[in-house]
Amino acid sequence: MSQSREIRLVSRPAGTPTAANFETATVEVKAPGAGEVLVRNTFMSVDPYMRGRMTDRASYVPPFQIGEVLQGGAIGEVVESHAEGFAKGDLVSSFFGWRESFVAPAAALEKLPRQANVPDQAFLGVLGMPGLTGYAGLLEIGQPKEGETVFVSGGAGAVGSVVAQIAKIKGCTVVATAGSDAKCDWLRARGVDHAINYRTCGNLLDAVRTAVPKGIDVYFDNVGGEHLEVAIEMARPFARFAECGMISNYNDVEAAPGPRNVIQIVGKSLRIRGFIVSEFAAMRPQFLKDMMGWIADGKLAWEETIFDGVDKAPDAFIGLFSGGNTGKMLVRL
Numbered sequence: 218m219s220q221s222r223e224i225r226l227v228s229r230p231a232g233t234p235t236a237a238n239f240e241t242a243t244v245e246v247k248a249p250g251a252g253e254v255l256v257r258n259t260f261m262s263v264d265p266y267m268r269g270r271m272t273d274r275a276s277y278v279p280p281f282q283i284g285e286v287l288q289g290g291a292i293g294e295v296v297e298s299h300a301e302g303f304a305k306g307d308l309v310s311s312f313f314g315w316r317e318s319f320v321a322p323a324a325a326l327e328k329l330p331r332q333a334n335v336p337d338q339a340f341l342g343v344l345g346m347p348g349l350t351g352y353a354g355l356l357e358i359g360q361p362k363e364g365e366t367v368f369v370s371g372g373a374g375a376v377g378s379v380v381a382q383i384a385k386i387k388g389c390t391v392v393a394t395a396g397s398d399a400k401c402d403w404l405r406a407r408g409v410d411h412a413i414n415y416r417t418c419g420n421l422l423d424a425v426r427t428a429v430p431k432g433i434d435v436y437f438d439n440v441g442g443e444h445l446e447v448a449i450e451m452a453r454p455f456a457r458f459a460e461c462g463m464i465s466n467y468n469d470v471e472a473a474p475g476p477r478n479v480i481q482i483v484g485k486s487l488r489i490r491g492f493i494v495s496e497f498a499a500m501r502p503q504f505l506k507d508m509m510g511w512i513a514d515g516k517l518a519w520e521e522t523i524f525d526g527v528d529k530a531p532d533a534f535i536g537l538f539s540g541g542n543t544g545k546m547l548v549r550l
Contacts, residue, residue, distance in 0.1 A: 221246045223286040223316035224530050230271055233468040233538055238271070239531040242286075249299050249320045254309070256321065258293035258550045260338040261314040261527070263534040264347070264375075268467045277493050287530075289314030290341050292329065293550075303328065308337055310345075317527050317550050335512060342375050342545030343519040344508055346494055350461060351379030351437075352504045353497035358459040358490050359435040363388035366429050368448055371439030372409065373400035373520070375545040376461060380437045381409050382517045389435075392428045394421070394444065396540035403543065407518060415444070422447045432456075440465050446476040452485050460491040468538060520544030 220243055227240045249255045267289060270281045281287055291314035295307040300323035303309070309326040313319045329340050342348060354376075361367055367384040371377040372393025384391045385408045392411040395401050401412035411428035418424040425433075425447055434456050436448040441463025448458065466473050482489065511517035522542035524533040530548045537546055 219246050219318065220244065221316055221318040222527050224527060225286050226271060226281045226283055228283065229273060230268075230468070232470050234268065234271065234531070234535050236531050236535070239287075241528045244316075246318050247320055249297055252300050252323055253320050254295055254300050254303050254323050254326060255297040255318065256293040256309055256311065256313075256326070257296050257318045258291045258311075258314070258316065260292050260341055261316075261530065261548045261550060262290040262341040262345070263530060263537060263546050263548065264289065265462055265464050265467060265537050267534065268538075277495075287315040288312055290346055292337055292340055293318070298323075310340055315527065315530055332509070335509075338521065338545075338547055338549075339519070341547060342521065343379060343512075343517070344505060347375035347545060348379050348508060349497065349501060349504050350494040351376045352383060352508065353494065353500050354459040354461050354492055355380045355383055355435070355437055357497060357500070358492060359437060359457050361387050361389050361435050364390075365434035366390045366392065366432065367435040367437065368425065368429070368433040368451065369393040369437045369439070370441075370444040370448075371395070371462075371464065372404055372412065373397075373543050374439060375519075375542075377437070377439050378404070378407070378519060378544055379517075382407055382511075384435075385409065386511060386516055390429065392425060392433070394440070400543055403520065422450055425451055435459070437461060438463065442466060442473065446478055449476055449478050449481050449485075449487070452481070452487055454485050456485065456487050458487060458489040460489060464538065521547055523547045523549050525549050 228238050230238050273280050292310050308329045367389045369377050369380045372381045373395040381393045391409045393409050394413045394415040404412040413424045432453040433451050436458045438460045439462045442465035520543045533548050
């Protein structure tokens with residue numbers, strides 16, 4: 218039997234989460250039984266959608282429970298296996314994230330192939346849930362065509378950076394927003410045509426209109442709020458909106474007003490569709506094939522922001538809401 222530290226939710230956030238909503242606990246980890254595997258996590262993920270699970274309301278996934286360890290994506294190595302198909306040293310992914318080690322049935326794990334040209338933790342980012350979210354949301358809902366204009370909010374995040382680069386690969390003009398000059402510089406280095414610092418640009422609508430005066434054909438939304446209103450204003454007839462997230466509203470304690478120009482949805486014949494990445498699970502083999510090919514060809518790159526130690530997971534998570542990450546936010550265990 219060994220010990221493991223884990224992070225638990227001790228109170229539900231009112232507004233932006235704080236350190237007081239979390240606690241670190243040490244637990245005993247039993248030896249694996251028949252059909253079970255002992256895993257030591259090496260990296261865990263924190264993601265904006267987890268904020269919704271901290272509120273006690275019905276949604277597409279159940280809320281986190283007070284006093285229980287938080288869940289999330291993680292990768293780790295098998296320490297001991299009593300299950301067919303898993304051996305010591307295997308790389309595995311799981312949804313048992315906010316802890317250092319655990320025992321689980323083999324069926325709850327996915328064995329991952331190590332790749333020569335990408336680090337293991339890429340399976341939590343560019344080759345994981347965020348990458349598939351951007352890939353499927355853009356290609357299946359946005360359906361960009363060569364020569365069209367794609368607008369991405371939160372373009373330097375784990376999802377947005379994938380969207381922006383795939384849109385360029387597909388021959389589109391790309392305008393993306395980010396919250397710092399450094400993030401905008403990174404986007405430009407990856408071929409983004411117009412990178413806008415939404416914190417310093419003044420009027421966001423004017424900035425987007427100056428960048429792409431003829432309007433946009435596809436909008437990939439990670440931010441919501443003012444960004445969504447600007448996208449509706451700039452949308453050309455029959456534009457497609459992939460509504461992935463609205464992080465600007467996740468910590469609202471009162472309902473925020475909707476876009477003032479929502480009436481334009483009718484006149485412009487806009488198609489606006491929200492989605493959850495699990496809808497597109499069947500695309501994962503093609504996603505991995507395409508992404509590995511683009512990475513090998515130098516057409517797609519990624520950034521990571523890494524905190525060290527499971528006790529830093531709350532800080533990493535809270536940092537998502539102040540723009541504390543470029544690319545994927547990770548915790549190294």
